Amino acid sequence: MPIITDDKEYKGVWCYGEVRHGNLVPTIYELIHVAKGLNETLKEDVSAVLIGHGVSDKAQDLIDHGADKVYVMDDPIFENFVDEIYTQAFTELILKEKPNKLLLPASTIGRSFASRVAVTSNTGITADSTEMAVDADTRVLRATRPAFGGNLMATIVCKKHRPEMVTVRPMSFPRAEKQDGRQGQIIQVPVDASQWKQRTKFVKFEVNQEDVQDIATAEVIVSGGRGVGNAKGFEAVHDLAKLLGGAVGASRAAVDAGWIEYRHQVGLTGRTVRPKLYVAAGISGQIQHLAGMGSSDVIVALNKDPEAPMMKLATLSVEGDLFELLQATIKEINRRRG
Secondary structure, three states: OOOOOOOOOOOOEEEEEOEEOOEEOOHHHHHHHHHHHHHHHHOOOEEEEEEEOOOHHHHHHHHHOOOOEEEEEEOHHHOOOOHHHHHHHHHHHHHHHOOOEEEEEOOHHHHHHHHHHHHHOOOOEEEEEOEEEEOOOOOOEEEEEEEOOOOEEEEEOOOOOOOEEEEEOOOOOOOOOOOOOOOOEEEEOOOOHHHOOOOOOOOOOOOOOOOOOOOOOOOEEEEEOHHHOOHHHHHHHHHHHHHOOOEEEEOHHHHHOOOOOHHHEEOOOOEOOOOOEEEEEOOOOOHHHHHHHOOOOEEEEEEOOOOOHHHHHOOEEEEOOHHHHHHHHHHHHHHHOO
């Protein structure tokens, strides 16, 4: 895609709908919400792109959530995600249709896929964005993302290439609301893989057998921080999370100390979460952590320091020994449940 001085031929805000094992990943609804916000300035179509096998029946759902158009590439060759094939298919579509902005999820697949598409489309990309806006005068996308380990926020622009690409950190934005029966255009894109090069192949997928809930999708999260003291201190955190049917989270300090695995880390250098209930046990509330969970509906902080930032942010703050508070909470829940 050439360097441009006039972007009038590039139109539309596109969102990539990730599909895993036949299921649409909910991050697409967050991307549509972001796209609709950008479109308040751009006044262009919001489109979704679906690539997979047996995905055509998911197109209307994306229109119901706010997409004006849905491009569908449905073919057996897309049965399982393979970077090379997906990249060549998506690049062909981009070069033909010329979107203005392109949003993808900053998921494991999205991060790998988006960088390849940016290179093959000869454009720039901002990774892991948590804020986006369009400049009203230049119509250029301004994407903000954490940098230097989350210690500062950098705003990045891509002035001379299209589409302007961004990967969006999951759970950083609310989901677009559904409106049943909404009208839109579903475009079936012809697939001809005969010219595509494929040097890698999908071998198999193995399900993780561990009974651990993913914090990225949990509606209840109980997190522990430096205040839990050690790995054993997380036992009470696990007990409360299990009792509430939630997931276990952690601050960076607890992960860095080796008390719990990285996949539990909440914050700019971990995962961004948006649960209905977030319990912060022994977490002081540094800005990097708050940025990863500050959008939770209800926040309960347990800490012996009443001046901790988390205690000031929380919906409900309880001062005291966190282990006594956790055990008292567990005991009271069990009592009320009989």
